[in-house]
Amino acid sequence: MADFLSSRISQQGLNSLRYKRLSRIYKVRFSSQSDLLKIIRELEKSPIVEYIEPNYIYKICATPNDPDFGDQWALHNTGQTGGVNDADIDAVEAWNIEQGDPGVIIAIIDTGVEYDHEDLAGNIWQNPGEIPGNSIDDDGNGYIDDTIGWDFVDASKCAPGEDCTTRDNDPMDRLGHGTHVAGITAAATNNGVGIAGVAWNCTIMPVRSGYETLSGDGSLESDDSAAAIVYAAENGASVINLSWGSSEKVSVVEDAITFATDNGVLVCAAAGNEETSAYLYPAALDNDAIIAVGATDDRDMNADFSN
Numbered sequence: 444m445a446d447f448l449s450s451r452i453s454q455q456g457l458n459s460l461r462y463k464r465l466s467r468i469y470k471v472r473f474s475s476q477s478d479l480l481k482i483i484r485e486l487e488k489s490p491i492v493e494y495i496e497p498n499y500i501y502k503i504c505a506t507p508n509d510p511d512f513g514d515q516w517a518l519h520n521t522g523q524t525g526g527v528n529d530a531d532i533d534a535v536e537a538w539n540i541e542q543g544d545p546g547v548i549i550a551i552i553d554t555g556v557e558y559d560h561e562d563l564a565g566n567i568w569q570n571p572g573e574i575p576g577n578s579i580d581d582d583g584n585g586y587i588d589d590t591i592g593w594d595f596v597d598a599s600k601c602a603p604g605e606d607c608t609t610r611d612n613d614p615m616d617r618l619g620h621g622t623h624v625a626g627i628t629a630a631a632t633n634n635g636v637g638i639a640g641v642a643w644n645c646t647i648m649p650v651r652s653g654y655e656t657l658s659g660d661g662s663l664e665s666d667d668s669a670a671a672i673v674y675a676a677e678n679g680a681s682v683i684n685l686s687w688g689s690s691e692k693v694s695v696v697e698d699a700i701t702f703a704t705d706n707g708v709l710v711c712a713a714a715g716n717e718e719t720s721a722y723l724y725p726a727a728l729d730n731d732a733i734i735a736v737g738a739t740d741d742r743d744m745n746a747d748f749s750n
Contacts (some may be wrong), residue, residue, distance in 0.1 A: 449687075501663040501688060503554065504716050541644055549642070549647055555594065555649055556592075557615065560636070590612065595604065596614070604617065614651035652664070681709065685713065710730070712735055717750055718750070719748070737750060
């Protein structure tokens with residue numbers, strides 16, 4: 444397979460890059476002068492090529508910012524539907540039974556996580572096999588000094604001040620979306636700071652594949668996201684959260700999710716906030732280990748913006 448691709452791609456003046464673990468999948472960069480459709484048609488003729496697709500762009504699913512528990516009405520709603528107080532997840536009552544466990548690692552695959560945030564720092568994953576700052580891949584997982592996660596973003600253009608060109612060991616969030624998601628998931632609780640996390644004793648693994656674009660939007664490329672999903676699954680994540688999506692069913696991300704779920708990982712994915720009945724992927728993938736998450740309002744009805 445590699446020899447075939449190398450010979451065909453080199454004729455087009457292109458280079459290939461193999462994924463770690465997703466060894467049968469190649470990322471191909473091409474010049475703006477290349478005839479992409481012609482290249483695709485040629486490679487599709489080979490019986491050893493399973494699929495060829497563009498490097499699709501995902502959009503983050505924007506969420507409001509509620510800084511205090513008093514504003515987190517969904518955790519303990521007092522609104523009523525038909526006289527019955529049922530429009531909440533009964534988090535307060537549930538916390539009498541369970542508040543999460545540090546052994547449950549939740550990978551937030553997003554725009555990164557502000558890992559030094561006062562409401563998050565105590566719950567950030569620490570790679571037990573890695574010695575910080577020694578420039579050695581101590582645990583042999585293919586990533587040097589990935590002590591708290593990894594940054595998979597390698598886009599060509601991004602907003603000023605953003606980090607988007609080089610994959611590295613710093614999954615810091617500069618846009619804020621991933622940090623917000625991490626806070627909802629497992630912000631420290633009973634500490635007199637900020638908000639209450641739903642599973643406040645769980646561990647947050649920051650895995651960055653999203654960034655702020657020149658237009659100010661939050662975007663993720665499918666190759667970066669697939670690599671991030673595989674990384675999380677290989678490094679001990681119990682749950683992977685994906686608060687983003689696209690109308691396109693992307694094979695490389697589906698393959699990565701299948702790898703993760705085959706290894707016992709639960710995936711939570713956003714159903715979308717575009718006020719449509721159209722499917723959003725990867726939430727709509729046919730995989731029993733994916734929970735598609737939509738939004739409801741304070742009357743337990745579908746929120747007017749939710750898919």
